[in-house]
Amino acid sequence: MGNENRVVITGLGAVSPFGLGRALLAKNMLEHKSSVKFNPTLAAIKDLTSHVSSTVEEIDFSFIPRRFRRSMSKMSLYAYAAVKEALESANIEKPDEKTALFLGSTISSMQTWVDFSQKYISGEFDTVKTSVVFQVMNNSPLANISQSFDLKGPGFGSSTACATSLTNIGLAYLGIKSGFISQAIAGGTDEYHPIMTVCFAIMNAAASRYNSQAELASRPFDINRDGIVCGEGCGIIILESLQSALKRNAKIYGEIIGFGTNTETASISHPSKECIANCMKLALENAKLTPSDIDFVNAHATSTIAGDIEEAQAVGELFGGQVLVNSLKGHIGHTMAASGSLELIACLDMLEREEFAPTLNLCEVDPKCSCINLFKENKKVKVNTFIKNSFALGGTNCCLIVRRY
Amino acid sequence: MEKMTRQEIIKTVNDALIKEFELKPEQMKPEANFFSDLGLDSLDAVDMVIVLEQAFKAKLRANYEVGKILTLNDLYDYIEQLMNNA
Numbered sequence: 001m002g003n004e005n006r007v008v009i010t011g012l013g014a015v016s017p018f019g020l021g022r023a024l025l026a027k028n029m030l031e032h033k034s035s036v037k038f039n040p041t042l043a044a045i046k047d048l049t050s051h052v053s054s055t056v057e058e059i060d061f062s063f064i065p066r067r068f069r070r071s072m073s074k075m076s077l078y079a080y081a082a083v084k085e086a087l088e089s090a091n092i093e094k095p096d097e098k099t100a101l102f103l104g105s106t107i108s109s110m111q112t113w114v115d116f117s118q119k120y121i122s123g124e125f126d127t128v129k130t131s132v133v134f135q136v137m138n139n140s141p142l143a144n145i146s147q148s149f150d151l152k153g154p155g156f157g158s159s160t161a162c163a164t165s166l167t168n169i170g171l172a173y174l175g176i177k178s179g180f181i182s183q184a185i186a187g188g189t190d191e192y193h194p195i196m197t198v199c200f201a202i203m204n205a206a207a208s209r210y211n212s213q214a215e216l217a218s219r220p221f222d223i224n225r226d227g228i229v230c231g232e233g234c235g236i237i238i239l240e241s242l243q244s245a246l247k248r249n250a251k252i253y254g255e256i257i258g259f260g261t262n263t264e265t266a267s268i269s270h271p272s273k274e275c276i277a278n279c280m281k282l283a284l285e286n287a288k289l290t291p292s293d294i295d296f297v298n299a300h301a302t303s304t305i306a307g308d309i310e311e312a313q314a315v316g317e318l319f320g321g322q323v324l325v326n327s328l329k330g331h332i333g334h335t336m337a338a339s340g341s342l343e344l345i346a347c348l349d350m351l352e353r354e355e356f357a358p359t360l361n362l363c364e365v366d367p368k369c370s371c372i373n374l375f376k377e378n379k380k381v382k383v384n385t386f387i388k389n390s391f392a393l394g395g396t397n398c399c400l401i402v403r404r405y
Numbered sequence: 406m407e408k409m410t411r412q413e414i415i416k417t418v419n420d421a422l423i424k425e426f427e428l429k430p431e432q433m434k435p436e437a438n439f440f441s442d443l444g445l446d447s448l449d450a451v452d453m454v455i456v457l458e459q460a461f462k463a464k465l466r467a468n469y470e471v472g473k474i475l476t477l478n479d480l481y482d483y484i485e486q487l488m489n490n491a
Contacts, residue, residue, distance in 0.1 A: 067446070126455075127455060127458075129451075130452055
């Protein structure tokens with residue numbers, strides 16, 4: 001279609017377990033650092049065997065005006081800081097009123113719900129402040145960010161569990177490509193609560209083996225991996241049409257050229273290699289590329305026993321054993337709704353540096369994952385086109401293809 | 406409702422509102438209007454009642470006159486009157 005817009009990335013913002021700011025992501029990853037820590041709250045929960053998490057250290061958010069901050073739980077505070085950084089990096093002082101917002105989380109604030117529920121059950125609901133209502137809504141981050149940045153354009157809050165941010169970025173890409181919008185702020189945000197780890201523990205999918213050496217706990221593709229380390233954060237991308245970016249002489253961090261999404265229906269919890277491969281093929285078709293055009297795969301791989309194998313085999317069958325593959329969850333655990341966008345931001349930085357971090361804690365590759373080109377040291381390589389995967393409980397798969405501009 | 410002096414009422418109200426709404430002590434003039442001077446809005450007005458109920462350990466919202474309170478002085482008067490009638 002000749003009249004479709006090209007879509008470029010012109011802004012990046014992050015709050016991650018490494019702290020406030022996108023620069024901390026790739027830097028710490030290339031230094032082989034882990035943000036995973038022992039969590040005493042988890043250790044105190046009876047019968048819970050996973051005692052590790054990857055959380056954001058205390059940040060002073062008093063710079064956010066009170067009238068906006070009052071209705072924000074942590075996930076919206078993270079989103080505010082990430083959006084602010086993304087706009088600054090895009091050299092946008094005030095976003096155009098028509099700018100679209102695509103922002104979601106896996107669930108709304110669990111801590112706020114717990115506090116609210118306790119008051120409700122004990123008959124004290126009339127001591128709950130109005131701001132709580134705006135923190136427990138499913139669209140809380142979307143609402144809070146629209147209000148704080150005066151975004152009057154379309155607002156979409158897709159919530160597709162762990163694929164949330166890539167779903168939102170993919171939809172923003174499609175919206176700009178079609179001409180429906182010309183600029184968008186997109187991503188995902190989540191705040192950690194011990195109940196997250198409990199949820200994965202119920203499914204026997206929470207990391208338990210390295211409680212006393214927490215930094216080793218998240219180890220995608222490694223033979224000794226035993227589950228997810230839950231985390232939190234927010235990754236935000238500014239997308240716009242190439243025309244819009246060129247017009248304002250914006251720095252371009254990369255071009256999105258393909259998006260694929262599908263749904264696993266064989267299982268609500270387990271992705272299959274067939275469905276994953278189909279999703280990556282959809283992204284390739286959308287980008288009008290063939291597998292040989294891809295020179296890097298940033299995997300979703302969460303360090304679960306089943307998921308990593310299915311993804312490795314899907315990648316191996318589609319791209320062969322030569323294309324470089326990493327997962328960044330060894331460094332920061334699984335940041336849930338933020339994982340797709342935070343890892344994408346790290347990859348864009350690595351693309352620019354021409355140096356990619358390996359999968360942290362990958363000591364011995366699981367033989368069932370050995371069909372792909374995993375690496376153990378930093379790789380100095382000029383990547384032109386990479387694919388970023390995100391898969392979710394519930395079945396949503398998303399794959400995004402990004403090209404050096 | 407426990408009896409307090411006017412000065413104690415003023416201090417309790419001001420401390421609670423300064424903390425909740427991040428106000429500066431110098432803003433707490435008796436004639437200050439909650440909306441035009443202190444920058445509060447309708448959601449804050451609802452939360453203000455909750456905060457004051459906790460500070461005074463008493464129910465305040467059942468009284469319809471709450472809606473007529475526009476300034477800090479109105480509020481001090483109202484609470485003082487509630488105490489005197491208790």
